[in-house]
Amino acid sequence: MKLISHNFEKDTSGSVTLKAEDKEDLFTLYNLIQKRDEIRLKTFRNIKKEGKSKADKKLLTLTVSVEDMDFIPEDENMRIKGKTTTPTEDVPVDSYHSFEIDYQYPFTLKKDSWDAVSVEVLQTACNTDNKAEMGAVVLQEGVAHICLITQNMTMLKTKIEKPIPKKKRGDSKDHDKSLDKFITLTAETVIRDLNLDNLKAVVLASPGFLARNLYDKIFQIATSQNDKVLHSHKAKFVVTHSSTGYLQGLEEVLKNEEVQKKLSDTKFAKDVLILDEFFKRLNDDDCTAWYGPQECKKAVEMGAVKNLLITDSLFRSDDISKRQQYIELSDLVRSTGGDVNVFSSLHESGKQVDQVTGVAVILKYPVPDLDEEEEEEQ
Incomplete structure:
Protein backbone atom coordinates (compact mmCIF):
# COMPACT_ATOMS: atom_id res chain seq x y z
CA MET A 1 0.00 0.00 0.00
CA LYS A 131 4.08 -8.23 1.81
CA ALA A 132 4.39 -11.76 0.47
CA GLU A 133 5.98 -14.04 3.04
CA MET A 134 6.42 -17.33 1.25
CA GLY A 135 5.74 -19.29 -1.89
CA ALA A 136 4.46 -22.85 -1.94
CA VAL A 137 3.98 -25.57 -4.52
CA VAL A 138 1.85 -28.59 -3.63
CA LEU A 139 1.72 -31.24 -6.34
CA GLN A 140 1.01 -34.82 -7.25
CA GLU A 141 1.16 -36.62 -10.58
CA GLY A 142 -0.63 -34.47 -13.16
CA VAL A 143 -1.63 -31.52 -10.94
CA ALA A 144 0.34 -28.70 -9.27
CA HIS A 145 -0.80 -25.66 -7.29
CA ILE A 146 1.61 -22.71 -7.18
CA CYS A 147 0.68 -20.35 -4.34
CA LEU A 148 1.73 -17.10 -2.75
CA ILE A 149 1.13 -16.94 1.00
CA THR A 150 0.91 -13.51 2.62
CA GLN A 151 -0.04 -12.66 6.18
CA ASN A 152 -3.65 -12.17 5.03
CA MET A 153 -4.37 -14.73 2.36
CA THR A 154 -3.28 -17.76 0.38
CA MET A 155 -3.37 -16.80 -3.29
CA LEU A 156 -3.37 -19.47 -5.98
CA LYS A 157 -1.10 -18.03 -8.66
CA THR A 158 -1.26 -20.93 -11.12
CA LYS A 159 -2.82 -24.36 -11.34
CA ILE A 160 -1.17 -26.81 -13.73
CA GLU A 161 -3.00 -29.90 -14.93
CA LYS A 162 -1.56 -32.42 -17.36
CA PRO A 163 -2.79 -35.98 -18.03
CA ILE A 164 -0.18 -38.61 -17.12
CA PRO A 165 -0.70 -42.05 -18.70
CA LYS A 166 -0.48 -45.02 -16.36
CA LYS A 167 2.53 -47.29 -16.39
CA LYS A 168 2.12 -50.40 -18.49
CA ARG A 169 3.54 -53.69 -17.42
CA GLY A 170 7.13 -53.76 -18.66
CA ASP A 171 6.82 -50.37 -20.37
CA SER A 172 6.81 -47.05 -18.51
CA LYS A 173 8.21 -44.85 -21.30
CA ASP A 174 5.04 -42.87 -22.00
CA HIS A 175 4.42 -42.37 -18.29
CA ASP A 176 7.98 -41.22 -17.57
CA LYS A 177 8.06 -38.89 -20.58
CA SER A 178 4.75 -37.22 -19.66
CA LEU A 179 5.78 -36.92 -16.02
CA ASP A 180 9.07 -35.26 -17.00
CA LYS A 181 7.20 -32.75 -19.18
CA PHE A 182 4.84 -32.02 -16.29
CA ILE A 183 7.72 -31.46 -13.84
CA THR A 184 9.55 -29.26 -16.37
CA LEU A 185 6.43 -27.15 -17.01
CA THR A 186 5.87 -26.75 -13.27
CA ALA A 187 9.51 -25.77 -12.66
CA GLU A 188 9.42 -23.17 -15.45
CA THR A 189 6.18 -21.74 -14.07
CA VAL A 190 7.62 -21.52 -10.54
CA ILE A 191 10.63 -19.61 -11.86
CA ARG A 192 8.38 -17.27 -13.84
CA ASP A 193 5.58 -16.68 -11.32
CA LEU A 194 7.37 -16.47 -7.96
CA ASN A 195 9.52 -13.40 -7.30
CA LEU A 196 12.14 -15.02 -5.09
CA ASP A 197 13.67 -11.66 -4.11
CA ASN A 198 10.50 -10.88 -2.11
CA LEU A 199 9.99 -14.28 -0.48
CA LYS A 200 11.41 -15.62 2.76
CA ALA A 201 10.94 -19.25 1.73
CA VAL A 202 9.47 -21.53 -0.93
CA VAL A 203 7.95 -24.86 0.17
CA LEU A 204 7.76 -27.73 -2.31
CA ALA A 205 5.48 -30.53 -1.09
CA SER A 206 4.07 -33.72 -2.57
CA PRO A 207 3.39 -37.38 -1.90
CA GLY A 208 6.40 -39.48 -2.86
CA PHE A 209 9.44 -37.95 -4.57
CA LEU A 210 7.79 -35.43 -6.90
CA ALA A 211 8.71 -32.40 -4.75
CA ARG A 212 12.37 -33.49 -4.77
CA ASN A 213 12.20 -34.01 -8.55
CA LEU A 214 10.74 -30.51 -8.94
CA TYR A 215 13.52 -29.03 -6.80
CA ASP A 216 16.17 -30.79 -8.91
CA LYS A 217 14.52 -29.62 -12.14
CA ILE A 218 14.35 -25.97 -10.99
CA PHE A 219 18.10 -25.86 -10.34
CA GLN A 220 18.88 -27.93 -13.42
CA ILE A 221 17.20 -25.15 -15.42
CA ALA A 222 19.10 -22.52 -13.40
CA THR A 223 22.41 -24.24 -14.25
CA SER A 224 21.58 -24.63 -17.95
CA GLN A 225 20.64 -20.93 -18.17
CA ASN A 226 23.54 -19.82 -15.97
CA ASP A 227 21.00 -18.11 -13.70
CA LYS A 228 23.16 -17.00 -10.77
CA VAL A 229 20.29 -15.06 -9.13
CA LEU A 230 18.13 -18.19 -8.93
CA HIS A 231 21.06 -20.17 -7.51
CA SER A 232 21.54 -17.47 -4.86
CA HIS A 233 18.03 -18.25 -3.55
CA LYS A 234 18.66 -21.99 -3.24
CA ALA A 235 18.66 -21.91 0.57
CA LYS A 236 15.07 -20.56 0.57
CA PHE A 237 13.67 -23.82 -0.83
CA VAL A 238 12.25 -26.45 1.52
CA VAL A 239 11.31 -29.91 0.21
CA THR A 240 8.83 -31.86 2.30
CA HIS A 241 6.07 -34.49 2.17
CA SER A 242 2.32 -33.96 1.94
CA SER A 243 -0.43 -36.53 1.66
CA THR A 244 -2.06 -34.65 -1.25
CA GLY A 245 -1.14 -32.32 -4.09
CA TYR A 246 -4.17 -30.11 -3.41
CA LEU A 247 -4.36 -26.92 -1.35
CA GLN A 248 -5.48 -28.62 1.87
CA GLY A 249 -1.98 -30.13 1.97
CA LEU A 250 -0.56 -26.71 2.92
CA GLU A 251 -1.88 -26.78 6.49
CA GLU A 252 -0.43 -30.26 6.97
CA VAL A 253 2.95 -29.19 5.56
CA LEU A 254 3.26 -26.13 7.81
CA LYS A 255 2.99 -28.27 10.94
CA ASN A 256 6.14 -30.16 9.93
CA GLU A 257 8.93 -29.43 12.43
CA GLU A 258 11.62 -29.01 9.78
CA VAL A 259 9.44 -26.63 7.78
CA GLN A 260 8.59 -24.65 10.93
CA LYS A 261 12.28 -24.04 11.65
CA LYS A 262 12.74 -22.66 8.17
CA LEU A 263 9.63 -20.51 8.33
CA SER A 264 9.94 -19.43 11.95
CA ASP A 265 9.79 -15.71 11.14
CA THR A 266 6.67 -15.79 8.95
CA LYS A 267 3.34 -14.77 10.48
CA PHE A 268 1.33 -17.46 8.71
CA ALA A 269 3.57 -20.24 10.03
CA LYS A 270 3.33 -18.84 13.57
CA ASP A 271 -0.45 -18.72 13.31
CA VAL A 272 -0.57 -22.38 12.30
CA LEU A 273 1.57 -23.35 15.32
CA ILE A 274 -0.54 -21.32 17.77
CA LEU A 275 -3.77 -22.78 16.38
CA ASP A 276 -2.30 -26.29 16.61
CA GLU A 277 -1.36 -25.66 20.26
CA PHE A 278 -4.89 -24.39 21.00
CA PHE A 279 -6.61 -27.49 19.59
CA LYS A 280 -4.12 -29.79 21.33
CA ARG A 281 -4.88 -28.18 24.72
CA LEU A 282 -8.60 -28.23 23.95
CA ASN A 283 -8.44 -31.96 23.22
CA ASP A 284 -6.36 -32.59 26.36
CA ASP A 285 -9.16 -30.87 28.32
CA ASP A 286 -6.65 -29.36 30.75
CA CYS A 287 -8.64 -26.11 31.24
CA THR A 288 -5.98 -23.98 29.50
CA ALA A 289 -7.87 -23.53 26.21
CA TRP A 290 -11.30 -21.92 25.88
CA TYR A 291 -13.40 -20.38 23.13
CA GLY A 292 -16.51 -18.22 23.00
CA PRO A 293 -17.04 -14.49 23.72
CA GLN A 294 -18.09 -14.82 27.39
CA GLU A 295 -15.47 -17.42 28.33
CA CYS A 296 -12.70 -15.42 26.68
CA LYS A 297 -13.84 -12.16 28.27
CA LYS A 298 -13.71 -13.74 31.76
CA ALA A 299 -10.22 -15.14 31.15
CA VAL A 300 -8.94 -11.79 29.85
CA GLU A 301 -10.36 -9.88 32.84
CA MET A 302 -8.55 -12.34 35.15
CA GLY A 303 -5.25 -11.57 33.41
CA ALA A 304 -4.89 -15.28 32.63
CA VAL A 305 -4.51 -15.08 28.84
CA LYS A 306 -1.26 -16.07 27.16
CA ASN A 307 -2.63 -15.88 23.59
CA LEU A 308 -5.85 -14.36 22.29
CA LEU A 309 -6.84 -15.94 18.97
CA ILE A 310 -9.28 -13.75 17.04
CA THR A 311 -10.36 -13.46 13.41
CA ASP A 312 -10.27 -10.23 11.43
CA SER A 313 -13.98 -10.72 10.61
CA LEU A 314 -14.85 -9.61 14.17
CA PHE A 315 -13.04 -6.32 13.57
CA ARG A 316 -15.16 -5.81 10.42
CA SER A 317 -18.44 -6.01 12.35
CA ASP A 318 -21.11 -3.52 11.29
CA ASP A 319 -22.03 -3.28 14.97
CA ILE A 320 -19.69 -0.54 16.21
CA SER A 321 -20.16 -1.51 19.88
CA LYS A 322 -19.25 -5.13 19.08
CA ARG A 323 -16.15 -4.05 17.17
CA GLN A 324 -15.14 -1.76 20.04
CA GLN A 325 -15.66 -4.62 22.49
CA TYR A 326 -13.06 -6.76 20.72
CA ILE A 327 -10.65 -3.85 20.34
CA GLU A 328 -10.82 -3.26 24.10
CA LEU A 329 -10.43 -7.00 24.72
CA SER A 330 -7.26 -7.03 22.58
CA ASP A 331 -5.84 -3.99 24.36
CA LEU A 332 -6.49 -5.58 27.76
CA VAL A 333 -4.69 -8.80 26.73
CA ARG A 334 -1.62 -6.80 25.69
CA SER A 335 -1.69 -4.75 28.90
CA THR A 336 -1.57 -7.97 30.98
CA GLY A 337 1.41 -9.39 29.07
CA GLY A 338 -0.48 -11.60 26.60
CA ASP A 339 -0.18 -11.79 22.80
CA VAL A 340 -2.97 -11.03 20.34
CA ASN A 341 -3.00 -13.23 17.23
CA VAL A 342 -5.30 -11.90 14.52
CA PHE A 343 -6.17 -14.65 12.02
CA SER A 344 -7.11 -13.84 8.44
CA SER A 345 -10.46 -15.22 7.31
CA LEU A 346 -8.86 -15.89 3.91
CA HIS A 347 -6.44 -18.44 5.41
CA GLU A 348 -7.53 -21.92 6.37
CA SER A 349 -6.35 -21.23 9.93
CA GLY A 350 -8.69 -18.22 10.16
CA LYS A 351 -11.61 -20.31 8.95
CA GLN A 352 -10.91 -22.82 11.74
CA VAL A 353 -10.97 -20.04 14.36
CA ASP A 354 -14.26 -18.79 12.87
CA GLN A 355 -15.70 -22.28 13.40
CA VAL A 356 -15.12 -21.90 17.16
CA THR A 357 -16.95 -18.52 17.40
CA GLY A 358 -14.06 -16.44 16.00
CA VAL A 359 -12.44 -15.86 19.40
CA ALA A 360 -10.43 -18.23 21.59
CA VAL A 361 -7.74 -18.13 24.27
CA ILE A 362 -4.72 -20.10 25.42
CA LEU A 363 -4.20 -19.52 29.16
CA LYS A 364 -1.06 -19.08 31.26
CA TYR A 365 -2.46 -21.53 33.83
CA PRO A 366 -5.54 -23.78 34.11
CA VAL A 367 -8.85 -22.07 34.89
CA PRO A 368 -11.78 -24.51 35.23
CA ASP A 369 -15.48 -23.76 34.81
CA LEU A 370 -15.22 -20.60 32.71
CA ASP A 371 -18.48 -21.70 31.08
CA GLU A 372 -20.20 -22.52 34.40
CA GLU A 373 -22.59 -19.56 34.44
CA GLU A 374 -23.75 -20.28 30.89
CA GLU A 375 -24.48 -23.92 31.78
CA GLU A 376 -26.49 -22.88 34.88
CA GLU A 377 -28.60 -20.51 32.79
CA GLN A 378 -29.32 -23.29 30.31
Whole structure:
Protein backbone atom coordinates (compact mmCIF):
# COMPACT_ATOMS: atom_id res chain seq x y z
CA MET A 1 0.00 0.00 0.00
CA LYS A 2 1.34 3.40 -0.90
CA LEU A 3 0.77 6.04 1.79
CA ILE A 4 0.58 9.43 0.06
CA SER A 5 -0.44 11.61 3.02
CA HIS A 6 -2.18 11.41 6.38
CA ASN A 7 -3.83 13.75 8.83
CA PHE A 8 -5.07 11.88 11.90
CA GLU A 9 -4.13 10.67 15.36
CA LYS A 10 -5.25 7.54 17.21
CA ASP A 11 -8.81 7.79 18.58
CA THR A 12 -9.50 11.03 16.67
CA SER A 13 -11.13 11.82 13.35
CA GLY A 14 -8.98 12.43 10.31
CA SER A 15 -8.08 11.29 6.83
CA VAL A 16 -5.43 9.37 4.93
CA THR A 17 -4.67 9.29 1.20
CA LEU A 18 -3.70 5.85 -0.13
CA LYS A 19 -3.10 3.96 -3.35
CA ALA A 20 -3.69 0.21 -3.59
CA GLU A 21 -0.95 -1.65 -5.43
CA ASP A 22 -1.98 -5.32 -5.34
CA LYS A 23 -4.63 -7.82 -4.25
CA GLU A 24 -3.23 -7.91 -0.71
CA ASP A 25 -3.87 -4.15 -0.44
CA LEU A 26 -7.49 -4.63 -1.51
CA PHE A 27 -8.02 -7.14 1.28
CA THR A 28 -6.41 -4.72 3.74
CA LEU A 29 -8.84 -2.02 2.62
CA TYR A 30 -11.72 -4.48 3.09
CA ASN A 31 -10.62 -4.73 6.73
CA LEU A 32 -9.95 -1.00 7.07
CA ILE A 33 -12.99 0.64 5.45
CA GLN A 34 -16.23 0.56 7.42
CA LYS A 35 -19.79 1.73 6.98
CA ARG A 36 -20.18 5.50 7.45
CA ASP A 37 -16.54 6.15 6.50
CA GLU A 38 -16.13 8.72 3.72
CA ILE A 39 -14.12 8.09 0.56
CA ARG A 40 -13.10 10.81 -1.87
CA LEU A 41 -11.83 9.55 -5.21
CA LYS A 42 -11.83 9.82 -8.99
CA THR A 43 -14.57 7.64 -10.42
CA PHE A 44 -16.54 7.23 -13.64
CA ARG A 45 -20.29 7.93 -13.68
CA ASN A 46 -22.86 7.96 -16.44
CA ILE A 47 -24.18 11.52 -16.79
CA LYS A 48 -27.31 12.20 -18.81
CA LYS A 49 -27.58 15.76 -20.09
CA GLU A 50 -30.89 17.41 -20.79
CA GLY A 51 -31.92 16.99 -24.41
CA LYS A 52 -29.68 13.94 -24.90
CA SER A 53 -31.04 10.40 -25.15
CA LYS A 54 -27.74 8.74 -24.34
CA ALA A 55 -25.72 9.16 -21.13
CA ASP A 56 -22.03 10.04 -21.31
CA LYS A 57 -19.45 8.38 -19.10
CA LYS A 58 -17.54 11.07 -17.24
CA LEU A 59 -14.57 11.00 -14.85
CA LEU A 60 -15.54 12.85 -11.65
CA THR A 61 -14.17 13.40 -8.17
CA LEU A 62 -16.85 12.38 -5.66
CA THR A 63 -17.09 12.05 -1.88
CA VAL A 64 -19.15 9.03 -0.85
CA SER A 65 -20.36 7.82 2.57
CA VAL A 66 -19.87 4.03 2.59
CA GLU A 67 -22.99 1.87 2.98
CA ASP A 68 -21.88 -1.50 1.58
CA MET A 69 -18.68 -3.29 0.52
CA ASP A 70 -17.80 -6.46 -1.34
CA PHE A 71 -14.42 -8.07 -1.91
CA ILE A 72 -13.81 -10.95 -4.32
CA PRO A 73 -10.12 -12.02 -4.15
CA GLU A 74 -10.24 -14.05 -7.36
CA ASP A 75 -11.47 -11.03 -9.35
CA GLU A 76 -9.15 -8.50 -7.66
CA ASN A 77 -12.27 -6.47 -7.09
CA MET A 78 -13.09 -4.20 -4.14
CA ARG A 79 -16.57 -2.79 -4.79
CA ILE A 80 -18.16 -0.07 -2.65
CA LYS A 81 -21.64 1.47 -2.64
CA GLY A 82 -22.77 4.61 -0.85
CA LYS A 83 -24.32 8.08 -1.04
CA THR A 84 -22.56 11.25 -2.11
CA THR A 85 -22.02 13.72 0.73
CA THR A 86 -21.04 16.80 -1.24
CA PRO A 87 -22.78 18.12 -4.38
CA THR A 88 -21.04 18.60 -7.73
CA GLU A 89 -22.14 20.16 -10.99
CA ASP A 90 -23.26 16.76 -12.32
CA VAL A 91 -24.20 14.80 -9.17
CA PRO A 92 -26.44 16.14 -6.37
CA VAL A 93 -25.89 15.28 -2.70
CA ASP A 94 -27.35 11.97 -1.40
CA SER A 95 -27.08 10.30 -4.82
CA TYR A 96 -26.26 6.59 -4.75
CA HIS A 97 -22.98 5.69 -6.41
CA SER A 98 -21.15 2.37 -6.84
CA PHE A 99 -17.46 2.24 -7.63
CA GLU A 100 -14.38 0.04 -7.49
CA ILE A 101 -11.12 0.72 -5.70
CA ASP A 102 -8.42 -0.03 -8.26
CA TYR A 103 -4.67 0.32 -8.74
CA GLN A 104 -4.94 3.38 -10.99
CA TYR A 105 -6.14 6.23 -8.79
CA PRO A 106 -5.30 7.18 -5.19
CA PHE A 107 -8.19 7.97 -2.86
CA THR A 108 -8.76 9.68 0.49
CA LEU A 109 -10.35 7.79 3.39
CA LYS A 110 -11.87 9.78 6.25
CA LYS A 111 -12.97 8.25 9.57
CA ASP A 112 -14.76 9.78 12.55
CA SER A 113 -12.38 7.80 14.77
CA TRP A 114 -9.16 5.95 13.98
CA ASP A 115 -9.25 3.15 16.55
CA ALA A 116 -6.22 1.05 17.53
CA VAL A 117 -7.03 -1.78 15.11
CA SER A 118 -7.46 0.57 12.13
CA VAL A 119 -4.15 2.28 12.88
CA GLU A 120 -2.36 -1.07 13.19
CA VAL A 121 -3.89 -2.39 9.95
CA LEU A 122 -2.78 0.76 8.11
CA GLN A 123 0.76 0.76 9.52
CA THR A 124 1.22 -2.93 8.68
CA ALA A 125 -0.09 -2.48 5.12
CA CYS A 126 2.23 0.44 4.40
CA ASN A 127 5.30 -1.48 5.59
CA THR A 128 6.72 -3.11 2.46
CA ASP A 129 8.41 -5.82 4.57
CA ASN A 130 4.94 -7.20 5.36
CA LYS A 131 4.08 -8.23 1.81
CA ALA A 132 4.39 -11.76 0.47
CA GLU A 133 5.98 -14.04 3.04
CA MET A 134 6.42 -17.33 1.25
CA GLY A 135 5.74 -19.29 -1.89
CA ALA A 136 4.46 -22.85 -1.94
CA VAL A 137 3.98 -25.57 -4.52
CA VAL A 138 1.85 -28.59 -3.63
CA LEU A 139 1.72 -31.24 -6.34
CA GLN A 140 1.01 -34.82 -7.25
CA GLU A 141 1.16 -36.62 -10.58
CA GLY A 142 -0.63 -34.47 -13.16
CA VAL A 143 -1.63 -31.52 -10.94
CA ALA A 144 0.34 -28.70 -9.27
CA HIS A 145 -0.80 -25.66 -7.29
CA ILE A 146 1.61 -22.71 -7.18
CA CYS A 147 0.68 -20.35 -4.34
CA LEU A 148 1.73 -17.10 -2.75
CA ILE A 149 1.13 -16.94 1.00
CA THR A 150 0.91 -13.51 2.62
CA GLN A 151 -0.04 -12.66 6.18
CA ASN A 152 -3.65 -12.17 5.03
CA MET A 153 -4.37 -14.73 2.36
CA THR A 154 -3.28 -17.76 0.38
CA MET A 155 -3.37 -16.80 -3.29
CA LEU A 156 -3.37 -19.47 -5.98
CA LYS A 157 -1.10 -18.03 -8.66
CA THR A 158 -1.26 -20.93 -11.12
CA LYS A 159 -2.82 -24.36 -11.34
CA ILE A 160 -1.17 -26.81 -13.73
CA GLU A 161 -3.00 -29.90 -14.93
CA LYS A 162 -1.56 -32.42 -17.36
CA PRO A 163 -2.79 -35.98 -18.03
CA ILE A 164 -0.18 -38.61 -17.12
CA PRO A 165 -0.70 -42.05 -18.70
CA LYS A 166 -0.48 -45.02 -16.36
CA LYS A 167 2.53 -47.29 -16.39
CA LYS A 168 2.12 -50.40 -18.49
CA ARG A 169 3.54 -53.69 -17.42
CA GLY A 170 7.13 -53.76 -18.66
CA ASP A 171 6.82 -50.37 -20.37
CA SER A 172 6.81 -47.05 -18.51
CA LYS A 173 8.21 -44.85 -21.30
CA ASP A 174 5.04 -42.87 -22.00
CA HIS A 175 4.42 -42.37 -18.29
CA ASP A 176 7.98 -41.22 -17.57
CA LYS A 177 8.06 -38.89 -20.58
CA SER A 178 4.75 -37.22 -19.66
CA LEU A 179 5.78 -36.92 -16.02
CA ASP A 180 9.07 -35.26 -17.00
CA LYS A 181 7.20 -32.75 -19.18
CA PHE A 182 4.84 -32.02 -16.29
CA ILE A 183 7.72 -31.46 -13.84
CA THR A 184 9.55 -29.26 -16.37
CA LEU A 185 6.43 -27.15 -17.01
CA THR A 186 5.87 -26.75 -13.27
CA ALA A 187 9.51 -25.77 -12.66
CA GLU A 188 9.42 -23.17 -15.45
CA THR A 189 6.18 -21.74 -14.07
CA VAL A 190 7.62 -21.52 -10.54
CA ILE A 191 10.63 -19.61 -11.86
CA ARG A 192 8.38 -17.27 -13.84
CA ASP A 193 5.58 -16.68 -11.32
CA LEU A 194 7.37 -16.47 -7.96
CA ASN A 195 9.52 -13.40 -7.30
CA LEU A 196 12.14 -15.02 -5.09
CA ASP A 197 13.67 -11.66 -4.11
CA ASN A 198 10.50 -10.88 -2.11
CA LEU A 199 9.99 -14.28 -0.48
CA LYS A 200 11.41 -15.62 2.76
CA ALA A 201 10.94 -19.25 1.73
CA VAL A 202 9.47 -21.53 -0.93
CA VAL A 203 7.95 -24.86 0.17
CA LEU A 204 7.76 -27.73 -2.31
CA ALA A 205 5.48 -30.53 -1.09
CA SER A 206 4.07 -33.72 -2.57
CA PRO A 207 3.39 -37.38 -1.90
CA GLY A 208 6.40 -39.48 -2.86
CA PHE A 209 9.44 -37.95 -4.57
CA LEU A 210 7.79 -35.43 -6.90
CA ALA A 211 8.71 -32.40 -4.75
CA ARG A 212 12.37 -33.49 -4.77
CA ASN A 213 12.20 -34.01 -8.55
CA LEU A 214 10.74 -30.51 -8.94
CA TYR A 215 13.52 -29.03 -6.80
CA ASP A 216 16.17 -30.79 -8.91
CA LYS A 217 14.52 -29.62 -12.14
CA ILE A 218 14.35 -25.97 -10.99
CA PHE A 219 18.10 -25.86 -10.34
CA GLN A 220 18.88 -27.93 -13.42
CA ILE A 221 17.20 -25.15 -15.42
CA ALA A 222 19.10 -22.52 -13.40
CA THR A 223 22.41 -24.24 -14.25
CA SER A 224 21.58 -24.63 -17.95
CA GLN A 225 20.64 -20.93 -18.17
CA ASN A 226 23.54 -19.82 -15.97
CA ASP A 227 21.00 -18.11 -13.70
CA LYS A 228 23.16 -17.00 -10.77
CA VAL A 229 20.29 -15.06 -9.13
CA LEU A 230 18.13 -18.19 -8.93
CA HIS A 231 21.06 -20.17 -7.51
CA SER A 232 21.54 -17.47 -4.86
CA HIS A 233 18.03 -18.25 -3.55
CA LYS A 234 18.66 -21.99 -3.24
CA ALA A 235 18.66 -21.91 0.57
CA LYS A 236 15.07 -20.56 0.57
CA PHE A 237 13.67 -23.82 -0.83
CA VAL A 238 12.25 -26.45 1.52
CA VAL A 239 11.31 -29.91 0.21
CA THR A 240 8.83 -31.86 2.30
CA HIS A 241 6.07 -34.49 2.17
CA SER A 242 2.32 -33.96 1.94
CA SER A 243 -0.43 -36.53 1.66
CA THR A 244 -2.06 -34.65 -1.25
CA GLY A 245 -1.14 -32.32 -4.09
CA TYR A 246 -4.17 -30.11 -3.41
CA LEU A 247 -4.36 -26.92 -1.35
CA GLN A 248 -5.48 -28.62 1.87
CA GLY A 249 -1.98 -30.13 1.97
CA LEU A 250 -0.56 -26.71 2.92
CA GLU A 251 -1.88 -26.78 6.49
CA GLU A 252 -0.43 -30.26 6.97
CA VAL A 253 2.95 -29.19 5.56
CA LEU A 254 3.26 -26.13 7.81
CA LYS A 255 2.99 -28.27 10.94
CA ASN A 256 6.14 -30.16 9.93
CA GLU A 257 8.93 -29.43 12.43
CA GLU A 258 11.62 -29.01 9.78
CA VAL A 259 9.44 -26.63 7.78
CA GLN A 260 8.59 -24.65 10.93
CA LYS A 261 12.28 -24.04 11.65
CA LYS A 262 12.74 -22.66 8.17
CA LEU A 263 9.63 -20.51 8.33
CA SER A 264 9.94 -19.43 11.95
CA ASP A 265 9.79 -15.71 11.14
CA THR A 266 6.67 -15.79 8.95
CA LYS A 267 3.34 -14.77 10.48
CA PHE A 268 1.33 -17.46 8.71
CA ALA A 269 3.57 -20.24 10.03
CA LYS A 270 3.33 -18.84 13.57
CA ASP A 271 -0.45 -18.72 13.31
CA VAL A 272 -0.57 -22.38 12.30
CA LEU A 273 1.57 -23.35 15.32
CA ILE A 274 -0.54 -21.32 17.77
CA LEU A 275 -3.77 -22.78 16.38
CA ASP A 276 -2.30 -26.29 16.61
CA GLU A 277 -1.36 -25.66 20.26
CA PHE A 278 -4.89 -24.39 21.00
CA PHE A 279 -6.61 -27.49 19.59
CA LYS A 280 -4.12 -29.79 21.33
CA ARG A 281 -4.88 -28.18 24.72
CA LEU A 282 -8.60 -28.23 23.95
CA ASN A 283 -8.44 -31.96 23.22
CA ASP A 284 -6.36 -32.59 26.36
CA ASP A 285 -9.16 -30.87 28.32
CA ASP A 286 -6.65 -29.36 30.75
CA CYS A 287 -8.64 -26.11 31.24
CA THR A 288 -5.98 -23.98 29.50
CA ALA A 289 -7.87 -23.53 26.21
CA TRP A 290 -11.30 -21.92 25.88
CA TYR A 291 -13.40 -20.38 23.13
CA GLY A 292 -16.51 -18.22 23.00
CA PRO A 293 -17.04 -14.49 23.72
CA GLN A 294 -18.09 -14.82 27.39
CA GLU A 295 -15.47 -17.42 28.33
CA CYS A 296 -12.70 -15.42 26.68
CA LYS A 297 -13.84 -12.16 28.27
CA LYS A 298 -13.71 -13.74 31.76
CA ALA A 299 -10.22 -15.14 31.15
CA VAL A 300 -8.94 -11.79 29.85
CA GLU A 301 -10.36 -9.88 32.84
CA MET A 302 -8.55 -12.34 35.15
CA GLY A 303 -5.25 -11.57 33.41
CA ALA A 304 -4.89 -15.28 32.63
CA VAL A 305 -4.51 -15.08 28.84
CA LYS A 306 -1.26 -16.07 27.16
CA ASN A 307 -2.63 -15.88 23.59
CA LEU A 308 -5.85 -14.36 22.29
CA LEU A 309 -6.84 -15.94 18.97
CA ILE A 310 -9.28 -13.75 17.04
CA THR A 311 -10.36 -13.46 13.41
CA ASP A 312 -10.27 -10.23 11.43
CA SER A 313 -13.98 -10.72 10.61
CA LEU A 314 -14.85 -9.61 14.17
CA PHE A 315 -13.04 -6.32 13.57
CA ARG A 316 -15.16 -5.81 10.42
CA SER A 317 -18.44 -6.01 12.35
CA ASP A 318 -21.11 -3.52 11.29
CA ASP A 319 -22.03 -3.28 14.97
CA ILE A 320 -19.69 -0.54 16.21
CA SER A 321 -20.16 -1.51 19.88
CA LYS A 322 -19.25 -5.13 19.08
CA ARG A 323 -16.15 -4.05 17.17
CA GLN A 324 -15.14 -1.76 20.04
CA GLN A 325 -15.66 -4.62 22.49
CA TYR A 326 -13.06 -6.76 20.72
CA ILE A 327 -10.65 -3.85 20.34
CA GLU A 328 -10.82 -3.26 24.10
CA LEU A 329 -10.43 -7.00 24.72
CA SER A 330 -7.26 -7.03 22.58
CA ASP A 331 -5.84 -3.99 24.36
CA LEU A 332 -6.49 -5.58 27.76
CA VAL A 333 -4.69 -8.80 26.73
CA ARG A 334 -1.62 -6.80 25.69
CA SER A 335 -1.69 -4.75 28.90
CA THR A 336 -1.57 -7.97 30.98
CA GLY A 337 1.41 -9.39 29.07
CA GLY A 338 -0.48 -11.60 26.60
CA ASP A 339 -0.18 -11.79 22.80
CA VAL A 340 -2.97 -11.03 20.34
CA ASN A 341 -3.00 -13.23 17.23
CA VAL A 342 -5.30 -11.90 14.52
CA PHE A 343 -6.17 -14.65 12.02
CA SER A 344 -7.11 -13.84 8.44
CA SER A 345 -10.46 -15.22 7.31
CA LEU A 346 -8.86 -15.89 3.91
CA HIS A 347 -6.44 -18.44 5.41
CA GLU A 348 -7.53 -21.92 6.37
CA SER A 349 -6.35 -21.23 9.93
CA GLY A 350 -8.69 -18.22 10.16
CA LYS A 351 -11.61 -20.31 8.95
CA GLN A 352 -10.91 -22.82 11.74
CA VAL A 353 -10.97 -20.04 14.36
CA ASP A 354 -14.26 -18.79 12.87
CA GLN A 355 -15.70 -22.28 13.40
CA VAL A 356 -15.12 -21.90 17.16
CA THR A 357 -16.95 -18.52 17.40
CA GLY A 358 -14.06 -16.44 16.00
CA VAL A 359 -12.44 -15.86 19.40
CA ALA A 360 -10.43 -18.23 21.59
CA VAL A 361 -7.74 -18.13 24.27
CA ILE A 362 -4.72 -20.10 25.42
CA LEU A 363 -4.20 -19.52 29.16
CA LYS A 364 -1.06 -19.08 31.26
CA TYR A 365 -2.46 -21.53 33.83
CA PRO A 366 -5.54 -23.78 34.11
CA VAL A 367 -8.85 -22.07 34.89
CA PRO A 368 -11.78 -24.51 35.23
CA ASP A 369 -15.48 -23.76 34.81
CA LEU A 370 -15.22 -20.60 32.71
CA ASP A 371 -18.48 -21.70 31.08
CA GLU A 372 -20.20 -22.52 34.40
CA GLU A 373 -22.59 -19.56 34.44
CA GLU A 374 -23.75 -20.28 30.89
CA GLU A 375 -24.48 -23.92 31.78
CA GLU A 376 -26.49 -22.88 34.88
CA GLU A 377 -28.60 -20.51 32.79
CA GLN A 378 -29.32 -23.29 30.31
